[in-house]
Amino acid sequence: MSDPHDRQFLEITRRQVLEAGTIVAVSGMLPVAAQAQASSSQLAPENGVTVQVRFQINGQPSVLEIDARASLLDMLRERLGLVGAKKGCDHGQCGACTVHIDGRRVASCLTLAAKIDGRDVTTIEGVGSADTLHPMQQAFIDHDALQCGYCTPGQIMAAIACVKEGHASTPEEIREYMSGNICRCGAYVGIVAAIEQAAPQIERG
């Protein structure tokens, strides 16, 4: 336990609940609970063995002292507030967490945060802007290459890399090299069309 105060009030809470019964305690506790949350601190303390990593994130130099067990995905989402990369399997099977490290696509859920020391990380938040969409983002809109949108940041990061790798020359090649990113809504036809549209613009750029 990192915070003795927590331990203390948890004990009290447990007793109260057991004595008063969960239902009564639960409904009566709501205002108190709301107050407690408001006063709690923003950043959770790291509680495992930590490592220091220095890296660039979307062009910004950063330093972080982070739990050695943490994945890059959990670092982005839970520490840096960059929630564009999504957790869909946590096993490198779905591609929803795809980001770029030094321009190459990786599954951030399978990458330890500790490994990005000295690296350059790009997430969907670093691609395009509200004023100027990246050609791949515009192409995804044009071809309705998304439905629920959950896999979309990963699809777009993979799609940009797919073009840069030189694997977007034919629809068949695009399908093969985009098969690490699952879209359960089934936007595959639109995704292939979007990459075909954006590829020449990215290659020229």
Add this chain to the structure above:
Amino acid sequence: MTQEQTADRPRVDAYEKVLGRALYAADQPIAGLLHGMTVPATIAKGRIEAIDLTAATNVRGVVRIFTHDDFSQIKTTPAARGAYGRPSKGYQPMTGPIVRHRGEPVALVVAETLEAAIEGAEAVKVRYAEEAFSAAMEDDRASREPEPESQLSSGDAETAFATASHRIDVEYLHPQQHHNPIELISTTAAFEDGELRIYEGTQAASAFAGGLAGMMGMDPTRLRGVSPYTGGGFGQKNGIQEQSVLVASAAILLRRPVKLVMPRGQLFHTASYRPRSRHRVRLGADEQGRLLAGLYETVQQNSRYDGFGCEHGANPPRMYGYGAWLGSDRIVRVDTQTPGHQRAPHEHPSSYATECAMDELAEAVGMDPVELRIANDAQRDPITGKPFSSRHLADCLRRGAELFDWNRRSREPGALVAENGDLIGLGVACGSYKGSMTPAVTTLRLFASGRCEIATSGHEMGQGIRSVIAAELIDVLGVDPEKLDIRIGDTGHAPQHVTAGSWGTGSAAPAARSAAVKLREELNLLTGSALSEEPIHLQLARTRRPVLEVTVNTIPLGKDAQVIEQLRRGIPSTTGPEYPEFMAFSWIAHFAEVHLEASTGRVRVKRVVSVADCGRVMNRRTAESQVRGGVIWGIGAALREVGETDPRFGGVLNNDLAEYVVPVNADIGAIDVDFIDQPDFKLNPSGVKGLGEVAMVGATAAVVNAVYNATGRRIRHLPIRIEDLL
């Protein structure tokens, strides 16, 4: 004010989604958030004798570990997971020292960080007393429900079948399947503005406000369900999850916000899935292929305690003009987790079985399968005798056949061969899905600045409901899409219906439309003259009012004002397919072309053509996407997906996305979609039926029938794999 047809606009939320700015349940920035991790049961049935928390408690960062001791007073109500609204059904884990299915949570570890929660959960030691169980309906310990779940009949089907010239008597097996939306089911409970907010990707936010409050004995007005974006639902997120009440209770007891993102391996056991089912189909026809009789018996594998129905028999008799029909659906209960609604829950498996049987009948009669279906077209429901509100299925078949170039098909299997030697097979199948609607409460505000806000009932899970709402507001008011603010999926803005069963568009479109029409009427009263072509907010500005607000309750056909109260309480209240004057369904015809590599048996679906009759098409672009998605689900069902339960242990063996194989990009070829696009104004003023589920219905049968046309082999189970074709 005309009703524009086949509007083609970008999806209204596409912009936020491509920028990664759409916030899903697990993305909410919340101060002081704690992380939870559940400990799944490692037995299928039995009692928890002891839980040793010593090691887990010592993990640095662990704040609290909850067990059934902490949650014994949570009530299992008809809102609980698996009850499906039925009293005395359903099961909430961790309310007692028992285990009713493998993988259910037996402890919840809450920690300062996710890493600590995971380590803590792995350190929890549970001692069980195991009991005998069954995990398959073929097992001796399985319990068959004494009465059929549903029965439909018309005429003397047994006699008609016995005397028919051509008879088909076949059994098709449908496997267990899992939805696997890419968004993991996560629950975050946090205190904001004196209320407990539950952020969970859901199709049923009012279930949190109403249902969860009931389970916890809380005042429902202190709970708010929030799900502005759902990362795919497909029916898996249509109610309270096993984890929901646990996380909400933990947050209250800890006085801190708690988030649980349940790992996919656990979701295979805690979340719903499509259960296994067996389908015996008997079809009898005369010399000309006229359907004299259909007999259809199904059996579905449920859990011991769930209230999930079995309705396989509902749609097949409505597909064609059967002379007589007899159908029954039965349930067998085993000791596994609770199944539920998965996209086209019963319509997909029943269309698979009956539309494959139709293909077998076409062969027996010696008729083209398209011709056989058109010859048996019906404009009345053979069961009730009522007419259909609209039915353009024969047109779907004719147009699809033309787009697909169906005439190149040979009745002789294996006659078409590709340049590379692959066998080419062509198949057709049809589908239907009920036309349903649900009530909605809508508040629409137009500002003189041009801004337009709408708060209404409905959830966006990718089907494009925001785009449908936008389409009606643009159509009626001519508002700028960029200035639209659409607030849905949040009980803080409007009561939320369960958005499922393809009734989303048929409910949201009329809701938005009637609110927009009312707003025009009110503005008319203010201006005192007919509205001009000038932008509507400028006309409002001239009345010197900054804002005009209207509220509209929409009550679907055949219901009364009481349904609004039901909606507010989170109780589903839907209509259809039977209405006083007619039956309402959406219809579809699918054509599939498969290429089979003869040496390996590998099947590729090169092209699908699908033509749908879904009433008015609200947005051509999102509608096409929705149909393609449904077709891909059909392809996945035909060739890939099966949840494999180990009968020795009662758990799903392939509980991740590497082993439960869903279609990936390389599996999908061309999918061409077209629509009849004839509005059905009998059903609602927007003229829409539903699309999301009918899109899948029949797609699997089209692929299976194409495999037959390529190989001459009738494979009567799913998925069809290379070992079936070698």
